[in-house]
Each structure stands twice: as C-alpha cells, then as structure tokens.
Amino acid sequence: MLNYKHLHYFRTVAKTGAINRAAEKLHLTPQTLSGQISILEERLGVALFRRTGRRLELTDAGRTALTYADEIFDVGAELEEALQNRLAARVHPFRVGIADVVPKTIAYQLLAPALTLAEPVKLVCKEDRLEQLAAELSIHRLDMVLADRPLPSNMDIKGYSHPLGECGIAFLAARAIAETLGQDFPANLHEAPLLIPGEDSALRVPLLRWLERRGIQPTIVGEFDDSALMSAFGQAGAGVFPVPLTTAQEVMRQYEVVELGQTLEIRERFFAISVERRLSHPAVVAVSEAARRRFQPQDAD
Missing domain, CATH: 3.40.190.10 (Periplasmic binding protein-like II)
Incomplete structure (x- = not known):
C-alpha cells in the first residue's frame, strides 16, 4: 500500500524544486528526505525527478504522480473540513478546465452564473492546453472544459462539444x-x-x-x-x-x-466540452444557458 507520508514528502519537493528547501519546510534533514523519496521511487518503480543543475525537475512519471497527489490531498482537506463543520451546507466542487488561449474576462463571464446557483458550488479552475485538459476530463477529474474550439477529432477521447456562443x-x-x-x-x-x-x-x-x-x-x-x-x-x-x-x-x-x-x-467561438451528450450538471447547465443570453446572434459586415 502507498505510504502517504512519502507522497506528502514527494509533493513538497515537487512544489519547492529542491531537496534542501523542502527539508527545511518539513523539518527533516536533506539526507533523510532524499532517502524517503528514493523509497517512494522504488515502491512505484519509476524515477520521479531528474536533476537539472541545482534544481530537481519532475519526470513525466513525476508530473503524473503530482497530479494525483494534488487531488488526493485536496480530497483529504475537503474530508477534514466536512467532518469539522458537518452542520454547514455542503459545497460541491465544480472543476473546470480553461484552455489557456481563452481570454480571462470571457472565462469569468461564462463561469460567473455557476456561482449564483441555489445549491452553492466551489469553483475550481485549472488552466492548461486543451489537449491536457481533455485528457483530465476523460478520466472525470474535470466536470467541464472551456475552449475556443471543439474537441479535436484526432484525439482518442470521448467527449462532446457544446457551442456556447x-x-x-x-x-x-x-x-x-x-x-x-x-x-x-x-x-x-x-x-x-x-x-x-x-x-x-x-x-x-x-x-x-x-x-x-x-x-x-x-x-x-x-x-x-x-x-x-x-x-x-x-x-x-x-x-x-x-x-x-x-x-x-x-x-x-x-x-x-x-x-x-x-x-x-x-x-x-467558445465551447463547453463535457463527457455528457446532454448537459445535466447544474453548474454546466447554468453556464450554457447564460452564454446563450450573452452571445446574441450577429450578422457579418
């Protein structure tokens, strides 16, 4: 079974980019921390870091591991918050990928209606290239992707592109x-x-x-x-x-x-990409309906 303390050590090193800085933050010696990372790599059977000058850079396997580690610790924080405040209304996360070419103002205009729902949501935004976001959507790490184009037909990912305007x-x-x-x-x-x-x-x-x-x-x-x-x-x-x-x-x-x-x-043009042919997630539906009202049909010059 995966040792989550080792995963925490790995995540800290990945965020700081150096064993010494991470060791100081974790109140460990660099030698101890380096040994713990080696144990994790042996357990997983892959190298998570490579050294570039004085810095440590993530390998491809390391970037994958960091994505999972972030999600694991985010869920852990949500669990702790839920148990400590059980009487409060549950806030559902709405995880949205935003293609990095979509203007920030447009992204806000399109997503703002999700924050006005009767049942509150916590908006979690991730910005990246469309290809990477689509991959995360396909394994249900995202509820929706905002993009300036439909899902490319050459991508081996099942998804549906819904025009927003x-x-x-x-x-x-x-x-x-x-x-x-x-x-x-x-x-x-x-x-x-x-x-x-x-x-x-x-x-x-x-x-x-x-x-x-x-x-x-x-x-x-x-x-x-x-x-x-x-x-x-x-x-x-x-x-x-x-x-x-x-x-x-x-x-x-x-x-x-x-x-x-x-x-x-x-x-x-702007699109909401989802794994659903018919939109059903309340926040995605709110985004789609508000977009239709905002982007009125226009005639060309």
Missing part, C-alpha cells in the same frame, strides 16, 4: 498608437504594429486570412498565448491587438486603450 473582434491600441494610425478602419491596420494570438488560438488563422483578403499587411511584432499579457503589451504601446467584442469595453476601461475598429467577419 460567438462574437466579432475589436482592434484596440494605446491612444498614442491610435492617433498615428488614423480612423480609416481597417486600412489603418496596414503596416501598423500588430500583436496576434499564438499558434494554439483558434482565432489566429481566421485573423491572418482576413487581413490577407483585405490586402492588409501589418507588422507583426508579437505573438501571445495569454490574452491578458497581449493586452498589457498593447497598453504599453507595443501595438494594436484584437479582443472579443463582448469584452472590448471592459478591456478598454481596464487597460486604458481605445478602439480602432471592429469586424464581424472574424468570429471568436
């Missing part, structure tokens, strides 16, 4: 940049510095094709997987950047940028 795109920029480009949209994007989504984003290819069809050749100065980071660079004056129309007003307020123009010819 779509919206057009606004192009924003710092006021100093906007003043140099003029108001003739979209011609003002020609030769303008442009920030675009990274290769994992479903928006990237339609955006580049739209520019090509229009005969617009901007100067691409940056590519970003994280939309919040792209907005921060846009705020600093690095270039023009696209955002979903449904979040444009909020992004303009938060980052103090202005709109150059907008188009409905490029659509950003």
Whole structure:
C-alpha cells in the first residue's frame, strides 16, 4: 500500500524544486528526505525527478504522480473540513478546465452564473492546453472544459462539444498608437504594429486570412498565448491587438486603450466540452444557458 507520508514528502519537493528547501519546510534533514523519496521511487518503480543543475525537475512519471497527489490531498482537506463543520451546507466542487488561449474576462463571464446557483458550488479552475485538459476530463477529474474550439477529432477521447456562443473582434491600441494610425478602419491596420494570438488560438488563422483578403499587411511584432499579457503589451504601446467584442469595453476601461475598429467577419467561438451528450450538471447547465443570453446572434459586415 502507498505510504502517504512519502507522497506528502514527494509533493513538497515537487512544489519547492529542491531537496534542501523542502527539508527545511518539513523539518527533516536533506539526507533523510532524499532517502524517503528514493523509497517512494522504488515502491512505484519509476524515477520521479531528474536533476537539472541545482534544481530537481519532475519526470513525466513525476508530473503524473503530482497530479494525483494534488487531488488526493485536496480530497483529504475537503474530508477534514466536512467532518469539522458537518452542520454547514455542503459545497460541491465544480472543476473546470480553461484552455489557456481563452481570454480571462470571457472565462469569468461564462463561469460567473455557476456561482449564483441555489445549491452553492466551489469553483475550481485549472488552466492548461486543451489537449491536457481533455485528457483530465476523460478520466472525470474535470466536470467541464472551456475552449475556443471543439474537441479535436484526432484525439482518442470521448467527449462532446457544446457551442456556447460567438462574437466579432475589436482592434484596440494605446491612444498614442491610435492617433498615428488614423480612423480609416481597417486600412489603418496596414503596416501598423500588430500583436496576434499564438499558434494554439483558434482565432489566429481566421485573423491572418482576413487581413490577407483585405490586402492588409501589418507588422507583426508579437505573438501571445495569454490574452491578458497581449493586452498589457498593447497598453504599453507595443501595438494594436484584437479582443472579443463582448469584452472590448471592459478591456478598454481596464487597460486604458481605445478602439480602432471592429469586424464581424472574424468570429471568436467558445465551447463547453463535457463527457455528457446532454448537459445535466447544474453548474454546466447554468453556464450554457447564460452564454446563450450573452452571445446574441450577429450578422457579418
């Protein structure tokens, strides 16, 4: 049987990245801790760490073990909380994977309705690449995945993609940049510095094709997987950047940028991916119904 004390030691080392720091936190000597980790590796029959310089990095087996360890100790904490407060209403966890290309503001807008249910839920969000999240969904570690594309057909995972809605795109920029480009949209994007989504984003290819069809050749100065980071660079004056129309007003307020123009010819789409063909989880149903109200059908330019 697995020794959970060893698993706790392993998790601490994995989080700190070094035997010495973990030993100090655990009030053990480095030699003792190293020995305990070796015992766990022998028990599992795999190497959990590899040394890179002065740091310890997780192997593939180590990353898998850490995922399970996190879940085990999270469940343990929930058990302790439930037993210590049995009279309190039980809060059910709602575990959501968020593809790292989904804008944070969109994720909040889509998930917020789950927090208003009559039966309370505890929202647990995990951000990662869609492929990794889909794998965790398939083994029921997640209740739902938010993504900007359907589940890829080439993935050997059983799941269903439920459209949540779509919206057009606004192009924003710092006021100093906007003043140099003029108001003739979209011609003002020609030769303008442009920030675009990274290769994992479903928006990237339609955006580049739209520019090509229009005969617009901007100067691409940056590519970003994280939309919040792209907005921060846009705020600093690095270039023009696209955002979903449904979040444009909020992004303009938060980052103090202005709109150059907008188009409905490029659509950003959002999906809830689940293992259910028909949605039944109350929080997932709430997310889906609220999304239909928020994302109204729009006609292209």
